[in-house]
Amino acid sequence: MKVDGITKPVTLGIIRSDYMLDSEGTVKHLDDMVLWQVELNTIAASFGGVASKMLSLHRHVLRSAGLHHLIDLMPDNNPIAGIADAIICARKLYKNPQALVLLVCHEFERNVFDQNCLHYILQERDVPFVRKTFAELDQQARLDDKRSLYIGQKEVAVVYYRTGYDPQQYDEVAWRVRRILERSLAACCPDIPTQLAGTKKVQQKLTSPDELSSLGLSGTCIARLQQTFTTIHGLDEGEEGDMAVQKALANPDQYVLKPQREGGGNNLYDEDMVRVLTSGRDGERGMDRAAYILMHRFRPPSSRNVVICPGAPCHVQPCVSELGVFGSYVRCGTEMILNNCCGHLLRSKSLALKDGGVMAGNAALNNPCLVPMSAQPLLKL
Template identity: 35%
Template sequence: MSAEFDFSQWPPALSKTQLDALTLYSTTYALSHGLLYLPLIKPQPPIPSAAIHAPLSLFPSPFPRKLFDLARRIQRTYDTLYARIAMDEDFLDEIMGAETGVGKVDDFIGQLWKGWKQLRDDGLVQPLQLGLFRSDYLLHAPPNESISLKQVEFNTISVSFGALSQRTAELHRYLLNSTQYYNASSSLKADNFPPNETIAGLAGGLAAGHRAYNVEGARILFVVQHDERNVFDQRWLEYELLEKHTIRVIRQTFEELAHSAIVDPKTSVLHVKCSTDLHPSGLIEISTVYYRSGYMPNEYPTTSHYTTRFLLERSRAIKCPSIALQLAGGKKIQEVLTQPGILERFLSDEKKYGKDIFQEHKISELRASFMGMWGLDTGNDLLNPDTEAIKSGKEGYGVLKARELASSLVLKPQREGGGNNVYKEDIPAFLDSLPPKERQAWIAMELIVPPEGAGNYLVRAGSTGSESQNALKTEVVSELGIFGWALFGGSGTAVEEKEAGWLIRTKGKDSNEGGVATGFSVLDSVLLVD
């Protein structure tokens, strides 16, 4: 990035009158264009009668053009990498399994793996798998070093906010067109607002799975959370599927599917029971199971929930994701990929994959996006667990290194959704409380150092009208996510994949966590800078 751009001068100065006008334009645009959440009410009424605008930023956030282009370019390599990991059963068994891997010490991962292992032993009938992915990045700008792109994590299940991120990018473009942002900055011009067509991109991936199933009249099943507030992000995909692909969607929770899902014992076809008032036969055939839930242990409070997940996995419907692909998204996999030779195993094995499109420079680009990582269970040989230290309760190399470098680290478990990590000064006490046998479920990762001084105006809907009009100026950190999808499996190793748009989530700098749904971040968009 050119040295001319100064993050500490962002956002540009506004008068109170200008700030109030932008806030009004933003919130009314959001309410008018489906940039919405359901209000914080439990239980949610069966038929919603109110909505609030999603948390958002007033300005787009600056992001170096060359690093934005890099993130988009390497997404296709990441899509193929994780598809191949999901097809490598031996690798997943070793790293994530309940016999030798993370599943030994993490009950949630262990339950999923055991169910998947039994289904494999019985014989899975659908070889195709579908993934909707999101690779998340932060800008890394330590003192006296060039700014670079570093990966936070790679998500393989329930990647969210694609639709609302497109709407946020459209919001910021509307503010530019309608107000020119009051000429507050020369960087705020149309060429620096990249297009974002995430709705079409993600729906295109779901449509590819549906077409591969190839049964007329079948529908896509969205497996959703009870009391879900982020329904509009999902509904925009549903509308796109219907309007552009003539594909219908049915929405069910795990609790509902426990009573409505049926797998034909002869054909393995998945049907969902419904009223004959809604469908003549009372049965809807499912082409693709798309999970917008099922990624956290609290979503499986009873054995019935696991039974339902395994029932769906047993069927002929294409899963998005399969259990294998969900396991591939584990933080332990992310850490193992940093070890020597692992990327080459999946991206350079011509004997297994044929003459590959992934030349060495593409592997180098992926490796350059990694931060330093290691497992808490590791000895000096990072490929092998320090089992003697674990058995004796002594601290192995992984824990000792985490203690020594705690101020510059984050510890991550095998969890999605935000709010699960342990940061910096909290690490020593956490390590004191962590039973030795549970270390295998955690990784240590060097903290990314974002640019200093960047700010923005954050707007969250409050419980009263006046609160919803307040824009809070604060120093922020912005996280870029790049979406992609992959359809793979079948009779070989071929992967059909595409990059599918992007998002920016922005949070106050003092917040360690970053989820929008968990209340830490707001939706934002990209302003390209050189």
């Protein structure tokens, strides 16, 4: 990628693709379920560190409860190791053994323990690591005449964003710093095109076979990808957008309205969706329809579970889950150096809640227990 005429030598990506099962009624056979992609997270794909710790925690809980027969049914999972491998690979390709890995974080970081898991692995492998906010980088970051990035006297090889995915996280200082980082030779994770590729609007466009064909993908590959793509409508002004709005208003329980936002707590359902879609009909200024997409609403099968949240009583209730699959890649120009699946993340929430999101307080981290569909329930709550 070129920014202001400079080409970055190394491209680093750490992503998480999220999926949900969709089924109407009681699920009795695997054929009754479809695994649909919910979204693709290309910036600050979190919980790789905490997910790596949850496996030992849940195995300990099962062991303490005398449910030893379930322990081996929980698949191994260590996504933070794969994430660290990708960052270390990108740093080695930078060819300065003294260069830093920079993690850009919030001023008041709530997810520091997840990020510390990465810090500890890098520390064990003698990789220098620093955490900085946009405000700190505004005072400390600089480019030399070759556009190498420095923090003080230390050169930076990799910039890993754990902030910068929401417009509210950008003020004049943040924009100024982002420009400096993107103009540098350091590998930015993600770079600007990769971040934009994770937006809901791009997800909508990629459901079209014509769009996928333009990427040079084979017909077989396109068919396999489309098996995971659910129905997504654009709401741009025009006939297609008008038809999508009418579909949503006619059957609001079948759709979810999504803005171009990340982090959970942003989606609109039912009467809230209807209210936004009908705004502006009485002369008032309505919604910017192009800023949203309309997605098929999933009806995942539920299972009885206990969601443990601070300050909330524990009780058995119907819960639904969302599966995230971590991936990482490192590229030099057009040459792919590394392209790995790193592990998974399972998040569960009460069936009574519409929107998810762990940081939004609506979901909790979980682990899958893999059993044959034909088997009798191994654990009843």
